[in-house]
Amino acid sequence: xxxxTIRINARSLAHNRHDTMPTRPSDITRYNGAAIxxxxxxxxxxxxxxxxxxxxxxIPGFTPTKLKYFSWHKWIxxxxxxxxxxxxxxxxxxxxxxxxxxxxxxQKAAAHLVHGVLYLLMLAIPLSGYFYTSAAGIPxxxxxxxxxxxxxxxxxxxxxxxxxxxxxxxxxxLALVAMHVLAALKHQFVDRDGLLARxxxxxxxxx
Amino acid sequence: xxxxxSDRMRTTMKTTRYHFHHFARRAALAGLAAxxxxxxxxxxxxxxxxxxSVVATTKQMNVPVDGKFKKFSAQLNFDPAKPTAGxxxxxxxxxxxxxGADDYNKQAxxxxxxxxAAFPNATFVSSAIAPAGGNQYxxxxxxxxxxxSQTVVVPVVIASQGATQxxxxxxxxxxxxxxxxxxxxxxxxxxxxxxxxxxxxxSTKK
Numbered sequence: 479x480x481x482x483t484i485r486i487n488a489r490s491l492a493h494n495r496h497d498t499m500p501t502r503p504s505d506i507t508r509y510n511g512a513a514i515x516x517x518x519x520x521x522x523x524x525x526x527x528x529x530x531x532x533x534x535x536x537i538p539g540f541t542p543t544k545l546k547y548f549s550w551h552k553w554i555x556x557x558x559x560x561x562x563x564x565x566x567x568x569x570x571x572x573x574x575x576x577x578x579x580x581x582x583x584x585q586k587a588a589a590h591l592v593h594g595v596l597y598l599l600m601l602a603i604p605l606s607g608y609f610y611t612s613a614a615g616i617p618x619x620x621x622x623x624x625x626x627x628x629x630x631x632x633x634x635x636x637x638x639x640x641x642x643x644x645x646x647x648x649x650x651x652l653a654l655v656a657m658h659v660l661a662a663l664k665h666q667f668v669d670r671d672g673l674l675a676r677x678x679x680x681x682x683x684x685x
Numbered sequence: 686x687x688x689x690x691s692d693r694m695r696t697t698m699k700t701t702r703y704h705f706h707h708f709a710r711r712a713a714l715a716g717l718a719a720x721x722x723x724x725x726x727x728x729x730x731x732x733x734x735x736x737x738s739v740v741a742t743t744k745q746m747n748v749p750v751d752g753k754f755k756k757f758s759a760q761l762n763f764d765p766a767k768p769t770a771g772x773x774x775x776x777x778x779x780x781x782x783x784x785g786a787d788d789y790n791k792q793a794x795x796x797x798x799x800x801x802a803a804f805p806n807a808t809f810v811s812s813a814i815a816p817a818g819g820n821q822y823x824x825x826x827x828x829x830x831x832x833x834s835q836t837v838v839v840p841v842v843i844a845s846q847g848a849t850q851x852x853x854x855x856x857x858x859x860x861x862x863x864x865x866x867x868x869x870x871x872x873x874x875x876x877x878x879x880x881x882x883x884x885x886x887x888s889t890k891k
Contacts, residue, residue, distance in 0.1 A: 540792040542875040549746040615751065615785040622747035632785055 506575040508676045513572065516565045517677055520558055520600060524655075527554035528648065552611060552618050555604040556626065562600035569597070575676045589661070592654055599651045606647055610640035732759035736887040739777060743860075744877035752793065756781035761852060761888045763814075765845055768822060773811040773852075775886075779804060779830075797867045804831045809839075820844055828856075830863040848890045855883040 509517070534547035577586050608626075611618060615632035619625045630636065665673035675681040739754040756778035763771035779799035784790055794801040811826035817840065824839045841854040859878045860866050866876060 540789060542869050542872055545745050545875050549748070616745075616748060619746070619748045634785070 506573060508575055510572070513565070513568055514677055514679055516561055516568065520561050520565065523554050523558050523561070524600075524651070527551055527558060528652070530554070531648070549619075549622065552607065553621055555607050556618060556620050558600060559604035559608075562597070562604075566597055566601070578671060578673070592658055592661075596651075596654055596658065599647060599654070603644065603647045603651060606640055606644040610637060610644050613637035613640055731888060732757075732761060733887045733889055734758075737885055739882065739884045739886075741782070742881045742883065744879070746875060747877075750784065752782050752784045754778065754781050755783050759886055759888070761850065761886060763843060763850060763852075765820075765843070768814050768816050771811075771814045773809065773814075773824060773826065775809040777807045779807050797870055798865055800831055807831070809837075812836075828858070830858075831865055833863045835862055850888050850890070852886040852888075853884070855881050857881045 508514075530547050530551045534544055534551060537544040537547070577589065581589075608618060609630060612628045612630045613633045613636040617625060617628050662674055662677075665671055672681075734757070737757075737759075739757050740751050741754070742749050742751050744750070754777050757776060759773065759775040761771075761773050761775075763773075780794045780801035782790065782793045782799065784793060793799055796803075799807075807828075807830040809826050809828050811824050813825040815823045815825070817823045820843050822841050822843055824841050826837065826839065827834050828837045835858070837856060837858070839854050839856045841852050844851045844853075857879050858881075860876075860880045861871065861873065861878050865880075870876060
């Protein structure tokens with residue numbers, strides 16, 4: 479796309495006005511190195527954490543492997559939380575590359591909504607797990623070295639509630655990640671609009 | 686068998702019978718004495734379960750996990766004026782170990798851990814009490830878990846308030862010495878060998 483399409487309509491103007499500070503949207507075509515690194519690191523950790531969480535709860539009874547998986551799962555969760563905090567801070571202090579003006583409004587809205595909820599879940603899921611294990615009376619010792627504080631004591635009723643919350647949030651995450659990935663693939667292989675280059679290193683932007 | 690042999694045998698049997706009678710009488714007397722002693726200790730210093738606690742803390746992947754023994758009994762006889770004359774007899778119901786989740790509790794009662802069906806109680810029987818300065822004492826005794834006994838020295842802080850005595854202390858033990866955690870659990874990199882037994886016993890003289 480050599481020449482940006484200029485469309486004069488209210489929505490486009492509103493969009494541009496919103497996005498003109500401090501740089502014009504067209505100036506940023508991709509996320510910077512820190513944001514890209516955080517995105518992929520967190521994504522990889524979420525996949526590992528989710529997978530371990532999935533299989534560890536299927537192990538019947540009580541085995542050394544299960545205990546190991548529980549610990550690894552918690553360490554991954556704590557790491558995701560810490561990185562997600564950094565990422566939210568990055569996002570709060572930086573501008574995301576603007577979406578193509580040709581993108582339909584509902585798609586922009588959907589993208590922003592999904593991104594927003596993903597940020598929320600990156601924080602909420604580790605927190606729900608953390609409180610769940612606290613309620614179960616088992617504190618977290620990060621990497622088996624650093625004992626982390628507990629904010630709530632053992633509580634059987636709360637434990638059951640937090641377990642449900644943790645599981646439901648994870649299914650929500652699974653659904654949203656599926657949408658996020660499918661949308662990205664659609665942009666890359668159906669629309670062929672180079673959108674993925676915003677977040678994938680070494681990928682060519684179309685602009 | 687010749688006549689001499691059968692003669693000797695009859696004599697032996699008679700002697701045995703005599704010995705048995707003698708033993709039975711002495712046993713009955715000893716039993717009576719033990720019963721009255723037991724009764725006396727019950728009346729004087731039985732532990733108050735509601736105000737007492739026995740907690741065994743394991744480390745799983747370096748995470749301290751507390752489990753409470755909900756049922757135990759103890760006879761504690763201690764006179765600060767004559768500390769060395771005191772004694773302690775503690776019996777803990779291993780099936781009452783509560784980790785906060787039913788499936789974990791069942792696991793703890795299983796063969797690999799406490800094997801509660803075969804070894805329902807873990808016991809501590811004191812053999813000597815030595816003052817260790819102030820209200821601290823070192824109580825030597827035999828700790829038996831899962832049929833395995835070890836002589837241990839337990840540091841105990843004893844406080845008396847009126848008719849109430851409290852006994853506080855903690856004892857690190859090695860679970861593998863008692864065969865607690867067999868099979869794949871022998872691997873101490875997941876559940877550490879060291880287990881700390883922490884107790885707070887309250888007894889009231891009546």
